[in-house]
Amino acid sequence: MNLTFPELQIDYRSSPQRIRVLTETWFKNEVYCPACGNYNLLKFPNNSKLADFYCGRCGEVFELKSKGKPIGKTILDGAYYAALERINSSTNPNLFVLHYNQNFVENLTLVPKHFFTPDTLVIRKALSSHARRAGYIGSVINYGGIPSAGKIAVIEAHREIFKDSVMKNYAHAVSLRVRNMDLRGWLMDVMKCIDNIPHEFFSLGELYRLKDELGVKHPSNHNVKAKIRQQLQFLRDKGFIEFLGRGKYRKILLG
Ligand SMILES: [Zn+2]
DSSP, X not given: OOOBOOOOSSXXXXXXXXXXXXXXXXXXXXXXXXXXXXXXXXXXXTTOSSOSEEETTTOOEEEEEEESSOOOSEEEEXXXXXXXXXXXXXXXXXXXXXXXXXXXXXXXXXXXXXXXXXXXXXXOOOOOTTXXXXXXXXXXXXXXGSOGGGOEEEEETTEEOOHHHHHHHHHHHHTXXXXXXXXXXXXXXXXXXXXXXXXXXXXXXXXXXXXXXXXXXXXTOSOHHHHHHHXXXXXXXXXXXXXXXXXXXXXXXXX
C-alpha cells in the first residue's frame, strides 16, 4: 500500500475539493474491501446519498471521511435527519476514517456499519437566519463513543496493518451484528463500559455500578442488570470475553 497521496494533474481552486479528490483517488487506488479482499472498489457518483464506494464483488458499501489532524472525539457528518435515517436503514455504509498529514496517510480506521446507533449521531444547532444555508441542521459522529471493537486499524501511525489481520478483525466485529436497534444500543453501551474499565479482568459488580448510567439511557427498561448479563453472554458466545466464574470476567478482544 502506497501511503503517499497521488500527484494531481489538475489545479483545484478550493482546498476542500482538492483534498476530496486526493483522498478519494488514493483510497480507490490503494484500499481493498475488508469483507472479501477485492482491490477494485468502485466509486458512487459524487454526492450520492448512499455512500462513496462499493465493492462490486460482495456488495458492501463504504463512506470515507478525512481529517488533516488526529481524529479526536467527533467527525463532522451531513444533514442530521438524513444521516439518522441512513443509520436506521439496511443500506447504512461502513465508515473509513482517514487521518492525513500533508501528503501522507497517517491512520486509516474502519468502523463496521452495525456499530452505529442513533446515539452515535449528535444533532447540531440549526444555522442562523443570516447563514447562507439558514435553518440547516447538521450533525457530528460521536466517534469517541464507539466501542474499541468497532475501530479496526488498517493503517496505524503511518504503518500498514497486514491485510489478513484487518480482514480477520473485521470478520470478528461483524459477528457482533445485531439488527434490532434497541438491542444494538445495549450491546454498544455495555462494550463501551467494558472499554472504560482500565484492566484486563473485571467483575459483574463493576458493570452494575455503571448501571445507573445505562438505566438513564434506557429508561423503558426495568431490569438493567438482566440486560447487562444478556450482553455479556452474547460477548462470551462471540469470543470477546471469557467467563471465569463467580461474576468474574476477562477481556479477550475488547479494549
Ligand atoms: Zn467485497
